[in-house]
Amino acid sequence: MCNCGENLRDQRYTALEKTLKKYRHTTGKIIPVLQEIQDIFGYVPIEAIREVSRELKVPSSEIYGVVTFYGQFHLQARGKNIIRVCTGTACHVQGGGKILEAITDYLGLKDGKMTSDDMMFTLEPVACLGACGMAPVMMVNEDAYGRLTPDEVPAILARYDENRKQKDDEKCIA
Amino acid sequence: MTAITVSINGIKTTVPEGTSILQAAAGAGVHIPTLCFHPDQEVKANCRICVVEVEGRNNLAPACATAVSEGMVIKTATRRVLAARRTILELILARHPQDCLHCSRNGTCELQQLAAEYDVRYNRFPRDEWQLPLDYSTPGIVRDPNKCVLCHRCIEVCTAVQTVNALGLANRGYDTQVVPSIDHDLFESPCVMCGQCIHACPVAAITERDQIDELMEAISDPEKVVVTQIAPAVRLALSEEFGGEPGRLRMEQLVDGLQKIGFDYVLHTNFAADLTIWEEGHELLERLQEGRNLPMFTSCCPGWVRFAEVYYPGLLNHLSTCKSPQQMFGALVKTYWAEKMGIDPEKIVSVSIMPCTAKKYEAVRPEMIDSRYADVDMVLTTREIARLFRMTGIDPLKLAGAFPAPWMGEYTGAAVLFGASGGVMEAALRTVCELQGGTLEKIDFCDVRGMKGVKEATVYLNGKPVRVAVAHSLSNARVLMEQVAAGESPYHFIEVMACPGGCIGGGGQPLTRTDRDRARRMQAIYDEDRGRQRRKAHENQEVKALYQDYLGSVMSHKAHELLHTRYTLKRKNT
Ligand code: SF4
Ligand code: SF4
Ligand code: SF4
């Protein structure tokens, strides 16, 4: 069996079709459909919104409202690891801005992009992580890191960075 | 129904169960401010400006969404209430652009009025404007999302009244926005540019695309011959902008005023409305005879045409191929009329004055160049013309009156009817019935008049029953279209106008809040029809001359070339 991206794409769209068929003409069930779509793609592609609108006969303006209302849905593909960095008052005062900068530098994020090109990380600035005593704070997936300094950031992120690890391994072998 | 007695600011009042505090207060002569509330819509209760104090309740109650209960003691203007209202206004204003002085709703804005009413003199909150780009993607309307106060009134009109579903919400909490579907351009949404959301909006977040500058440029160019057509619904409503009852402005006064502004020739869309009836009436008889593409739908409303193109592309063969009166007029003014008057069509600027924002779009549809020029160069709405009169210091109600130019200025009562829902139908019936021979005794078809959403009638042609229906507001059109799609339509001929009440309630008309106001304009239409000497389209002498001198006959090859059109699927973010 071929394992290339194309095939993966096909599989996802077959799954989408199946989901849509299941919910066809069930106008009230937008949220479960969207959840399944998010499970299939990792996010809710705009094209899928159009399909849901057609199949469930719900205006796309309404579906879009639901997708953007709930934090659980995402319109863009997200990276494998989610970095939440605090921009709350306490963290701000303790130099949270510098932490944010260190992260964007490490990930090479430009022009308001929030996901690294290799899809390894997505950065999400949040208002307050509720750990103000440890400011400045960031979380990678479920792990919290407090009293950070900018120079600690690359080492922490490298732990989650499979691509980088692989490259390092290759270097060792060579 | 149980009667309930409450006290509002010490005034005892008795109202039926289920009445809101807002309604009860209005009945007792007590004013409570509102913003998200709209008299013809569902209660939304999202702005909270209407809060009042209710004895025994800890928090303030939104008057629009709280039903009265027996013995309720309500206070609408305590210190606490006024402070809350002012805080709400300060919060809204902190996000709102402060450019009232050059805002199109300066003087008619509900937010501006509230700020004045509640004496907001400073703002404790830091300014935090959206700074989003304006949406100029459609030729008909412009959205300024920065001005939106999130009342949801436009969403309701677009969704419930029009079932177009062009607008929706995005995000939540502080980040909530009203956006065209899936947050793309309005032109990529299913928007039909009917402009009903303009009437619904309390602020200037949605407005018509203003073309006054373009017009003034043409008028001031000595090389150009500026010719205008006026639609029937414009004159009736224009009086309201100058403090008169609907219909008080006489047509002669409007013609006079437009000539004073600098239009070289003033003509009438009504002429083309009569012409439409000749063509469309024959088309209907032909289809009835052949049993082809029935029911036939009228096609003079560009909002409706676009709705069909977006939502029912498989049924477009049911639409009459007749262009709207505006576009028939446009195709003729640079051909027939130019020839008659000996004017070089190249020099003609064809301006149309319409109650409608969708007409701005219709004029730029790529098909509309059958005169080999742009058939209609620009479209100004009733509101723009009112502004133009104010700018030029003309009060049209005070003018003596003047007459339209020849060849395309005559019109009958039937043409006037086009301005109200049911009017095209009534005008068509008057002619079609007489084309079968004989003279109609009663020419008022009252069944197709009024504000009911779907109106029906049966007429007999050659002894055979012909069932007709009239729908206004696109939600009603959708019902009739679904019947056709299911193969269950009992009708032969259907008139659709996108706007509630028809063009008298069009998106370019003086701002209109309720269906009551629309009904008053409708009455003015019927009054004018009754007052006209000729009331049937086929009695229009100038139209007869047009056929004799230029087109040959009804539905001739030339008539097809200039007066008919086609429709195509429009793929949008439905
Ligand atoms: S112009 Fe009409 S169709 Fe377009 S958004 Fe407004 S109400 Fe909806
Ligand atoms: S655009 Fe106007 S009508 Fe629509 S939600 Fe905003 S303020 Fe209300
Ligand atoms: S009903 Fe009249 S005003 Fe409304 S969109 Fe149609 S043509 Fe325009």
Ligand code: FES
């Ligand atoms: S401000 Fe950063 S955790 Fe609260």
Ligand code: FES
């Ligand atoms: S008018 Fe009552 S909450 Fe907006």
